[in-house]
Amino acid sequence: MKIFVALFSLFLITSCVQIKQTKPQxxxxxxYDVEQRIDSMGITLTTPPAPVANYVNATRAGNLVFLAGKGPRKADGTYITGKVPSEVSTEEAYMAARLSGIQLLNALKAEIGDLNKVEQIVEVLGMVNADPxxxxxPQVVNGCSDLLVEIFGDRGKHARAAVGMGSLPSNISTEIRMTVLVSE
Known part of the structure; x- marks a missing residue:
């Protein structure tokens, strides 16, 4: 009987080890490769600038990444500025929101390393520096939303708010923040 119990225990242990080893990838x-898609769109991701105050670009809570608000920073380091529509047209502000989206991707990549880990863009809050x-x-913030869907497909679709603000820091035309679900 002791031999039977010992053999049965050995069988169970061996089975468990084999099951663990044959677990599907x-x-x-x-x-497709998300980062190759971004490259093919002519977008170059860069290291985000360090925050200038007491905050961070991203905070992670489990598999959720909360990204700080980002403005429409151009490749030369300047920003699209001005109120919509008196100083910046809706079309120009759409492009500003797209640039804000690229800045969010820069911060996200810096936080998670590989944008192929994005399971879902969960939420976007788009703020527009608007005349009263x-x-x-919404047409302005579509610049960011459209970009995210172009890159991530259905995983880029998200809950969203698009709101007008009396002003934004340094008179930037848009500021957008985002929450993202990522895999391990």
Missing amino acids: STPLYS NYTDH
């Missing part, structure tokens, strides 16, 4: 989230009577905030 995780399936990639995308049928302006009402086309």
Whole structure:
């Protein structure tokens, strides 16, 4: 009987080890390489500048990454500035929101290392530096939302708010923050 129990225990242990070894590999989230797609769109990701105050570019809580608000920083380090639509047209502000989205991707890549780990863009808050009577905030923030869907497909679709602000820091035209679900 002792031999039977010992052999049965050995069988169970061996089975568990074999099951663990034959566990299937995780399936990639995308049928394409996200970072190659970004490159093919002519977008160059860079290291985000360090914050100038007492905050960080990203905070991670489990598999959620919360990104600080980012403005429309151009390649030369300057920003698109001005109120919409009196100083910046809706179309120009759309491009500003797209640039804000690229800055968010810079911060996200710096935090997680590989954008192929993005499971879902969860939420976007788009703020538009708008004149008091302006009402086309969603059309502006579409610049960021469209970019995210171009890159991540359905995983780029997100909950969103697009709101007008009386002013934004340094008179930037847009500031956008984002929450992202990532894999381990």
